[in-house]
Amino acid sequence: MEYRLVKSDRTMFSKYFATYYRNNWFRPSWDDLTKVLSNSDDGYWVYAGEDKAAGVYMPDRSIGLVFGIPPYSITTELIHFLKGYAITTWNLTKELQANNVLDEQESAYRDTGFVWIGSRQCMLRPTEQLKASMNINYVDRKPAIEDMSRIVEVFSKAYANGPDEREEGGYAEDLIRYFDQVPEKLLEASSVIYDRTTEEIAGACLISMWEGLPLVYSIAVLQQHRGERLATAMLDKALTVLEPDYPVLRLFVTRGNQAELLYKKKGFLSGGEYHHYKYTIE
Structure with a gap:
């Protein structure tokens, strides 16, 4: 399948992100969800032929917040395309960072040569x-x-x-x-x-x-x-x-931080992890 990248409209990208990027549960309202990327010019659509297949946020020579648009999902082939586009467009010679990778996306990144660097999760608890x-x-x-x-x-x-x-x-x-x-x-x-x-x-x-x-x-x-x-x-x-x-108190905790056990004992609920990966350019 051939992909191509197209610059997105801010408002439309923020709406798609709020709808299709899983793990946004800890944000307080729909307005907050749609405001996350509403002022950014770093959103792009990934087209498969004439279909809008995915969205990707590409700031500061990194990729992240990738989401599939049904019926499309995040595949190894799609991540391989994004990796190649970023390296070529930005003339990268050392590494490419991938941020906010979701659990179900990890295998696609690993299969494309990315290596896990760290993970963190958002947790919340009623006051x-x-x-x-x-x-x-x-x-x-x-x-x-x-x-x-x-x-x-x-x-x-x-x-x-x-x-x-x-x-x-x-x-x-x-x-x-x-x-x-x-x-x-x-x-x-x-x-x-x-x-x-x-x-x-x-x-x-x-x-x-x-x-x-x-x-x-x-x-x-x-x-x-x-x-x-x-x-x-x-x-x-x-x-x-x-x-x-x-109504609530929220926090982020990095995997490997011993405080995670304390937070769970205090009733903080996890919304899943975000992962940080890196591709080293040889």
């Missing part, structure tokens, strides 16, 4: 009033911009050598944006935990806003303070504070 569960040896304080260097320290140490590890400068840049944009209500639902005796920082949980609903921006506890149920206490606080104003 509700919960009993305070903070260990008496620790104190919970509302985060402030003055705490930024200590919060960076927590994230840097807690995520070291794990799937979410980043350069320290990245944490600082993200936190500057976080404190610049976070509403006061979400700061009240967030936590910075200190050891009551030593005044050393032990953990942090930051709540942000994403598409009109709260999201766990980051949560971490230093190794020496784990086992004290601090992460549980911070989540309980967030769920309680948010309950009068928001």
